[in-house]
Amino acid sequence: MKKMNRKVFGTFATILLTCGLAASTVVTVAIASPEKVQAAETAPYRNVMYYGDWSIWGGEGNFYPKDIPADQLTHLNFAFMDFDSNGNFKFTDKDAAVGAPVGQEGVQWGGANAGVLNALQDLRASNPNMKIGISIGGWSKSANFSTVAANPTARANFVANAMKFVKYTNMDFVDIDWEYPTSVRQPDTVDNKNDTGTPNATPADKDNYITLLKDLRAGLEKQGTEIGKKYELTVALPASQGTLAAGIDVANLFKVVDFANVMTYDMNGAWSNQSAHHTALYGNPKDPQYNSGLSVDQTVKYLEDKGASPDKIVIGSAFYTRGWNKVAQGNDPLQPGLFQAAEKNNKDADLSLTYGAKNEKPLTSGDGGRAGGVWAYRSIDALKKATTGLTEYWDDVAKAPYLYSKDTGEFFSYDNTRSIGYKSQYVKDKKLGGIISWMQSQDKPTTSTKRDELTKAIKTGLLGNTAIPSNPIVYTNLNVQATITPYNENGAGYEITIKNNEVANESNEVLKLTELAFETVKTPKFYLTTSANETLTAGDYTAGTVTTANGMTAIDLSSVYDGQTIPQGASYKFRLKSSAATVDVKNIQKISLTQRMAKNGVELGKQDIYTGNGEVTPPDPSDTVAPSIPTNLVASNVTGSTATVTWSASTDNIKVAGYKVLRDGVEVSNVTNGVSFTDTNLKASTTYNYTVKAYDAAGNSSAASAALVVKTTDTPPPATNEWSATKVYVGGDIVTYQGHQYKAKWWTQGNTPGAEVGGPWELIK
Structure with missing residues (x-):
């Protein structure tokens, strides 16, 4: 079994928390494509999800990217990327990232289109509502943040690596998961043998963190301008007010980032000697630790008080449990076991005593060796079967569920669809940025493959049943050219040579392998337009499957083994036979290239690699002079x-x-x-x-x-465009209500125009 990383596992070191589209359908657009890219219509709230690279292995039931309910998400974080003290990137699991086929049709181990990073691009191409990004660091890989952020040379190298990585992987955002600035922690190798802790943390981290984020923002904006793409910068923040106060300059951080994912989970757990909720919406005054502020609402109020923009605050939900092994029943018959003393009577893998309950997975020293009562949400039913008398209860003050057994004393805290509903409504009431969840593989399936019960509850709670708006997907063109030579053998036709002029430049393992994947032409399909009245068919087997429709010839190489990839510096030739007696290169107007990550996958953009008018005009790699500015x-x-x-x-x-x-x-x-x-x-x-x-x-x-x-003018609504309480409106929609016109400021449904000061409707006239 592969190693199992954790996001926020570990010891509570202080009293504060450490806390199908058809294969021929082109749904994405490359920069050089003549097709128009539709502008993004931003969703009013974010449904953000983490996907751990270890999800593909047996410990998580071989959960592949293709099985993610991507249509329900606005953002997906690939977790995690590691790095050294010089800012060089390191894989946490190279096989998962770029090696394994991960259930993709026709993909081989170690292929240029293998691994989670490529599969996520295929998933996003089919679901342009969802942005993908890299989450750097995490609980077990935050040791070098302090060193890198403090050193201008290492910091610049880190930023440069991040820019290259998101370009090579066609990602949309960078997420910094530093757990936590100024917080010194020794590695917990019982839980994870690869845990690095944060032994080098210093008080200077608080300012250096902002410097690192500003440099990343500058890098993303520069690269985004160069390739015509809007990148986002996000962070993961602790929920503990003490940890926030010590290490986070809240006001300045929120000025730099697009939004912050507040990890309002793991707020209580086996490090504590009493039971409590680990991801409650509200604090309950009956909790002896109530004044510590360990709830969503208390954390949000703290952040807002310190200068955070509400619409950039994304609160957390947990797709897993935290539990105590032996908890007193207490005197409340309606809420037994809640906020009660726990006994330190269980053992971790190193035989040290713990308050924690049994885990879903066996305790293994170095790979989940801490007993913390951790069970995936999808395994709740199995947990109930494994625990005598385990009963579900609801804390209506905290808006949180929990499980407790009067027979064994075991107590488990978690999120369910009911608590998710309250969190979703809270986000809308407070006009926050959305909800982030840890993590996708732990959700409960509602179909044979999709694990989406809680994921869908969040999406529906925030955005209703309407589809999430799509984002334009921008790809950087490869330096690929086509040349055409006529031939006359058993008829006339064209021999077309495709040359991949890209050259390997990277030496760092992460960048070298992602550059290789990016610059390799993968499962290509070519579209050829002609100006003459001729029909083109396969001239030999190297042309694969050739079809003609609407005056355009499509050449699909997915069925030709040697043509499935064209590596850096390589060429590939195929022949097309013409129905004409004689042929002329001038008849071919254009050849365009699209790629796919897998056989029969969605096409990932479109770029022109040949334009005709009687001349072959391939790009000249040596030409570095750009045209003048329009x-x-x-x-x-x-x-x-x-x-x-x-x-x-x-x-x-x-x-x-x-x-x-x-x-x-x-x-x-x-x-x-x-x-x-x-x-x-x-x-x-x-x-x-x-x-x-x-x-x-x-x-x-x-x-x-x-x-x-350019500012567009108002377009008066039709006289019949009366406001409806059941209709969904988005920002910019105009309605008539009681003789007045109103314009929607954001997504809304059921909010009466003019009835709420500061509400979703703006009076026009």
């Missing part, structure tokens, strides 16, 4: 739904292949013929910022032009 941006045809942007053509000597139009930093079009673009599906009375870049045939792009600020 100028004279002007907007016209501005209404509530459209805006036309025009600019001056590039006038330098570099041949311009096209222009990239960005709206609010995200590419929305790639103009290959002309200097004008009409944006559609805009919202009324909304401000947009447009910039334009020019690029040449080699893909070299100019810097962005000066921003053109």
Whole structure:
């Protein structure tokens, strides 16, 4: 069995908590694609999930990325990435990250498309509602944060590694999980033989943490501008007010990050000599430790008091239990065992005494050796069968469930769908940022493969039954070119050579393997358009499956073993036979490339690798001069739904292949013929910022032009657009109610316009 990492396992060192789409469907867009990328419509709340790399092994029931209920999530954190004291990245499990096939069709061990990191990209391509990101550190891998954050050279290297990593893995955000700044902790090798603790923590961590985050933010914004992508920066924060006060500059941290995931779980556990809730929404005054503030509500109030933006606070939910082995029943017949004394009568794997209850998995020194009463939510029924008299109770003050056996004295705290419902409503009432959960593999399945009972409860509680809005998925093009040679053997046709010009540059193991995966052409499919009246078919087996529809020929190499990947520096040739007696290269106008992580997978973007007009114009890797910056941006045809942007053509000597139009930093079009673009599906009375870049045939792009600020006009609603209590409205929607017009400021359903000061409706007239 593979090692089992934990997110927040360990000793309570102080009295404060340490705490299918069809295969031919292209749903993502590469930077060089002429297809328009739709702008993101941000979900009003976030449903954020952790996915541990060890989930693929037997200890978690071989739970693969393809089985994640991605349609219910807005963000998915891959946990965890390790790093050394110089800021160099290290795998916590290389086989899981880049080696194992993880249930992907046609993927082989060690292939360029193997591992969780690639499978997550395939999952996200089918679910553009969900952003994917890397969570760095964690409970057992936070030792080097203090050293790296304090050293400018190591910090710069760490940031550079993070930028390369998210580029190579097509990720959307970086999550820093430093547990915890200024908090000194020795490794707990009984729980995890690979635990590093935080022995080097110093008081300077508090300021250095902000410096590290600012450097990461600057790096993400720079790289995002270069490739036309909006990155996010997030953090994981402790729930303990004491730990927060000691190590977190709350006000300044919230100015830097997009949102913070507050780990409001593990707030009580086997390190304590009394039973309590480990993830309660509210504190219960009957708890002797009530003044410690170990509840969601108390932590949120503390953060807000210290300057945190409410809409950036993401509270935590637990998909697992914490438990005590022998707890007194107490005198309350309705809530037996709650807030009662525990006996230290159980043993950890090293035979030390503990208050903790039995775990779901056997105690193994170095791999889950602490008895903490940890059971996955999906195993609650098994826990009940394994424990005589175990009964579920509900604390209506804390809005939290627990299990207690009067026969054995065992006590288990956890979240269920009822407590999740209250947490979801709390987020909406307080206008917070959403909910984060640890972790996906521990959820209870509601189908044969999806583990989604609590996940779906969160999504429904926050966002209702409507689909989560999609995000534009932006990929960086590879340096791949096509050349065409006519042939005349048993008929006429074209021999097409695909050359992957990418070159391996990385030496660090993590970056080397992720660069290899990124720069290898994977399960390619080519789309070829011709200007002549001819039909193309496979000229030999190397062309794989060739089909023609709507004047376009598709060449799918998934069935050809030698064509399933084209490594860095390699070439691949195939032949297409023409129905014409003679052929002319001038008849081929364009060849585009899409990739898939697995056989019959979703296509991950589209880039042009050949443009014709009688000439083969492959990109020149040696050309490093970008075209001039477009100028004279002007907007016209501005209404509530459209805006036309025009600019001056590039006038330098570099041949311009096209222009990239960005709206609010995200590419929305790639103009290959002309200097004008009409944006559609805009919202009324909304401000947009447009910039334009020019690029040449080699893909070299100019810097962005000066921003053109465009504000659309109001589009009056139809006279029949009366407000309905049952209809879901999103930000920008306009309704009529009692003779007045109102505009929705955010997602809302059932909130009467004008009835609530500061509510979701804005009076227009």
